[in-house]
Amino acid sequence: MTNSVFQAFDQDPEFEKCLKALVQTISTKRSHLTGIKAPDYLYTQGYASALSDIKKARGSGLFYPYLSSGIGNGAFVQLADGSIKYDFISGIGAHWTHGSDAMLEACIRGAIQDTVMQGNLQQNLDSLTLIKRLSELSGLDHAFLTTSGAMANENALKILFQYRQPATRLLAFEHCFSGRTLALAHVTDKSKYRVGLPDTLTVDYLPFYDANHPEESTQKAISLLESYISRYPDAYAGLMMELIQGEGGFYPGTKSFFMALIEVCKSHSIPIFIDEIQTFGRTDHLFAYQHFGLQDHVDIVTVGKLSQVCATLYNQALQPKPGLVSQTFTSSATAISAAIHVLDELTQNGYLGQDGLIMSRSNQMRDGLKSIAQRRPDIVEGPYGYGGMIAFTSYKGDPERTMAYIRRLYEAGVIVFINGNDPLRVRFLMPIGGVTETDIQKVLVVVEECLDP
Ligand SMILES: Cc1ncc(COP(=O)(O)O)c(C=O)c1O
Incomplete structure (x- = not known):
């Protein structure tokens, strides 16, 4: 943080002593979470009623019977029934780890500030630190903070539509996921997520890169893009891209595929919008567009999940007019x-x-899954994805058998999730800040053991 009154307080020796003592106390408490453990019978009844209460209170049940105790250690989480599980989905990519001294210390330094929330009207100095870091690291001129991935994307769309006024259409990839607001439900390529909703946005979809047919899929996407642009000249606010499709099943594209589309868009002044809500911090670069070497071509980027605070990063040329983006x-x-x-x-x-x-960590997990696929080709195919985004197909992607499999994994102490659609895949988003080699070895054993004999 910039030198400030708060910094003088937060470095006060008395405060430092209390902080270290608190961190040490929590650290000792969580240090015993070192292996998978079944629920404790002392808590199971209370846990069952908490689960039924949450179903009543929320109006819908939970996907997993997961209610955390609030205590975790690296890749381990302890649930409120006393069970300990490996979290290999990390809140669908949001958790850096489950408890680390350094993260706890950072959180306490945030928590002792005078207000719980920061906003656009009144913010503290560390907002400035974060905004500056995001724009420096991304190479984009500005960063606007927000509360969810969907809001970051909403803000990006508003900025793009205002910049490209009177554009009315958006280009996106088939099978993309971009959020569930009224507008984004029309970008996310899943009709189930917009049942009963009025039309808000017109989106034209391009097929994504197909690793089995690199040339054809690239050509197909370019031809379709060109035909859309000639049918609706000047109608597009932008091309929105996930560079590794997340909810879609962890399908990465390639630099040449993306560049082919970017060149067509640029020749028609169509801005490039990269949705990094799921890819941020999951490749060998901070941003996936840096991994794919696209940094000179992006105009607007959104981050979320692992970034802890969501944001829309954009270049000066797109500067929105006052009042377009803000929130409390x-x-x-x-x-x-x-x-x-x-x-x-x-x-x-x-x-x-x-x-x-x-x-x-990715290579270790992928190598392990590859070996399982070699031993069990009847059930396991893959792995797929890149970096910290890993998936495999089980049971040829059969939804019923895949769901039954991930529930068996849950019961056995490994939490994962699904992605993709036809084939449905088993998805891992490891808590990259806490997962160890030993964790991965142990999880791979469970992954194999839970397959049908
Ligand atoms: C690529 C992508 N964009 C946007 C979102 C929406 O983010 P949020 O759920 O934080 O609104 C997600 C969420 O999974 C995502 O994966």
Whole structure:
């Protein structure tokens, strides 16, 4: 943080002593979470009624019977029934880890600030730190903080439509997921998510890169893009891209595929919008567009999940007019402090690069899954994805058998999730800030054991 009154307080020796003592106390408490454990019978009845209460209170049940106790250790989470599980989906990519001294310290430094939330009217100095870091690291001119991935995308769309006024259409990829607001439900390529909703946005879809047919899929996407543009000249606010499709099933594209589309768009002044809500901090670079070498061509980028605070990053040319984007909250002071910590960790502690921690954990997990696929070709295909985004197909992607399989994994102490559609895939988003080699070895054993004999 910039030199300030708060910094003088937050470095006060008395405060430092209390902080270290608190961190040490929590650290000792969580240090015993070192292996998978079944529920404790003392808590199971209360847990069952909490699950039924949450169903009543929310109006819908939970996907997993998951209610955390609030205590975790690295890749381990302890549920409120006393069970300990490996979290290999990390809140669908949001958790850096389950409890680390450094993260706890960052959160406490945020939590002791005078207000819980920061906003656009009144923000604290650490908002400035985060905004500056995001724009410096991205190479984009500006960063606007917000509360969810969907809001970051909404803001990006508003900026793009205002910039390209009177454009009315958007280009996006088939099978993309971009959020569930009234507008984004029309971008997300899943009709189930917009049942009963009025039309808000007209989206023309391009087929994504197909690794089995690189040339044909690239040509197909370019031809379709060109035909859309000639049918609706000047009608497009932007091309919105996920560079590794997340909810779609962890399908990565390639630089040449993206560049082919970008060149067509640029020749028609159509801005390039990269949705990095799921890819941020999951490749060998901080941003996936840097991994694909597209940094000179992007106009607007959104981040979320692992970034802890969501944001829309954009170039000066797209500067929105006053009043277009704002909201009461940008984020909590705690999350802003956590976001700065995650950026520091990712960029300064050996996570990035081909030899960095993200790729080494990824390679270990992928090698393990490859070996399982060789031993059990009847059930397992893959792995797929890139970096910290790994998936495999089980049971040829049969939805019923895949769901039954991930529930068996849950019962056995490994939490994963699904993605993709026909084939449905088993998805891993490891808590990259806490997962160890030993964790991965142990999870791979469970992954194999839970397959049908
Ligand atoms: C690529 C992508 N964009 C946008 C979103 C929406 O983010 P949120 O759920 O935080 O609104 C998601 C969420 O999974 C996502 O994966």
